[in-house]
Amino acid sequence: MYKVTRNSLFGVVALLFMSGCTSTPDISGWAQNSADLAGAVANEGKLISERLDQNYAQYHIGTEEGWFTRDRLEQWKSRRVSFAASKADIDATLEIMTNYADAIAKLAASGETGQSAAESINDSVTDIVDTISASNPISATALSAFKSFAAAFTRIQGQNSLADVMIAVDGDIQSLGAVVSDAAKAQKKVIESIQLQEWAMISDRAGKKRMRWYTQHKGFAVIENEFRDGADPIRAHAVVALISQLEPRYREREQALVDSIQWKNSRLAALDKIIQSSETWRTAHREAASILQECGGLSSLRFSCGNYTAANLKLAAEKIRTIVAPKEPSLETDQ
Numbered sequence: 001m002y003k004v005t006r007n008s009l010f011g012v013v014a015l016l017f018m019s020g021c022t023s024t025p026d027i028s029g030w031a032q033n034s035a036d037l038a039g040a041v042a043n044e045g046k047l048i049s050e051r052l053d054q055n056y057a058q059y060h061i062g063t064e065e066g067w068f069t070r071d072r073l074e075q076w077k078s079r080r081v082s083f084a085a086s087k088a089d090i091d092a093t094l095e096i097m098t099n100y101a102d103a104i105a106k107l108a109a110s111g112e113t114g115q116s117a118a119e120s121i122n123d124s125v126t127d128i129v130d131t132i133s134a135s136n137p138i139s140a141t142a143l144s145a146f147k148s149f150a151a152a153f154t155r156i157q158g159q160n161s162l163a164d165v166m167i168a169v170d171g172d173i174q175s176l177g178a179v180v181s182d183a184a185k186a187q188k189k190v191i192e193s194i195q196l197q198e199w200a201m202i203s204d205r206a207g208k209k210r211m212r213w214y215t216q217h218k219g220f221a222v223i224e225n226e227f228r229d230g231a232d233p234i235r236a237h238a239v240v241a242l243i244s245q246l247e248p249r250y251r252e253r254e255q256a257l258v259d260s261i262q263w264k265n266s267r268l269a270a271l272d273k274i275i276q277s278s279e280t281w282r283t284a285h286r287e288a289a290s291i292l293q294e295c296g297g298l299s300s301l302r303f304s305c306g307n308y309t310a311a312n313l314k315l316a317a318e319k320i321r322t323i324v325a326p327k328e329p330s331l332e333t334d335q
Contacts, residue, residue, distance in 0.1 A: 007190075025295045029309025030288045031098070031105040033317070037277055038094035040317035044270050045087040048187075051263065052080050052194065054272060058201060067204045083190045086183040087140060090274070093179045094134040096146060097281060099128045107162055108292060117162045122153035141182070145175045163293035166285065173285050180278035184271045191271070195264035199257060206253035214246040270323040275315035284310040 059076055062068025073076040103124040107117050128152040133143055149172045203211075217223070217239060226236040291308040 025108070025110055025291050026105075027288050027291060027305040029307060029311075030284060030313070031101040033310045033313035034094075034098045034101040034284075037089075037281065037313045037317040037320075037328070038098045040320040041094055041274050041277070042091050044267075044274065044320055044323075045090065045187075047300060048083065048191070048267055052076075052083065052262050055198060055201070057196070058082070058205070062205065067207075068201055073201070076194070079190050079193055079197075083194075084185055084224060085137070086186045086190070088137050089139050089142040089183040090180050090187075092132050093142060093145075093176050093183075094118065095132050095136075096128055097173075097176055099132075100125060101285075103128070104166065104288070105163060116164050118153075118156060118159050121165055122160070124323045125153050126150050138295060142179050145172075145179050148172055149176060161292065163289050166289035166292065170289070174282055177278040177282040181275045184274045184278075188268055188271050191264055191267045194301060195260055198260045200258045202260060206249055210246060211250055211253060212245065214250050218243055218247070218250070266323050269319055272318045273316065273323065277313070277320065279289065280312050280316050284313055 012272070056073075056076060059068055059073045063070050063073055103121060107120055129146045134147055138146070149169070152169040152172045156165055159165045159168055221242065223243065225231075226239050288308055288310065
């Protein structure tokens with residue numbers, strides 16, 4: 001059997017260094033799953049925007065045909081602007097967080113440490129924030145958080161490692177997450193308001209008086225009474241014909257109202273997941289910093305050290321994507 005000597009042990013260690021086994025842990029999975037989460041959130045916002053635009057088309061028709069008042073249309077426009085503003089804040093913030101994660105992962109992969117790493121990430125974050133701030137119509141609150149985040153890196157260039165840099169800016173990371181949470185909460189209020197307006201639109205489109213007449217005459221006993229002894233057969237025929245004509249319209253209205261409620265509940269559930277995911281990302285940032293701090297150099301040989309993928313971010317993205325999306329309520333009923 002081969003005898004392990006001090007010299008042979010030193011040789012093994014040297015070989016490990018040369019082969020890269022002691023390099024900085026791979027945290028590229030964190031960056032990839034951050035991007036996956038940002039994509040899921042952006043798509044959810046896109047679906048809501050599309051629904052609001054579909055509503056606008058119906059509102060516009062309603063104002064032209066006289067079953068929807070113009071003041072409601074103006075209310076919708078105001079809420080649509082509010083939603084678009086909060087969506088822009090969320091998308092821009094997640095883009096910054098994703099690009100930052102990617103920059104950290106690339107620096108870790110290249111083995112940069114100490115002063116050079118701090119300078120590199122400072123330059124990267126400044127470019128990221130400047131580019132995204134200039135290309136997105138973000139709010140003053142979001143812009144302030146972005147600038148604070150970028151400024152943080154100018155204060156910590158004396159840190160000795162990427163992990164130290166990440167730990168030093170963790171407070172500003174929390175501020176970015178708060179931008180996402182606050183914007184998502186604002187969107188929940190818009191969704192609640194829009195659904196109430198959608199409910200009114202569906203009811204108006206079906207014809208309130210026609211639906212009231214139908215509900216008063218649709219019962220079996222009511223119809224039977226039209227055929228009582230001595231009843232007017234012409235009236236009986238007219239009532240039955242009207243009920244038969246209005247029944248599909250009534251059922252479609254009821255289904256559209258149910259679909260509208262389901263849509264609201266699904267969107268609120270997705271927004272709750274987005275709020276939770278912002279905290280998940282903040283936690284993932286701390287975990288990535290810990291991995292870099294604990295598993296750099298020879299420490300990477302520990303059995304407890306491995307690649308960090310932030311699988312919880314992927315799970316968060318899947319939860320957002322799998323929120324049930326009910327079919328769009330049909331408002332095109334027979335006249």
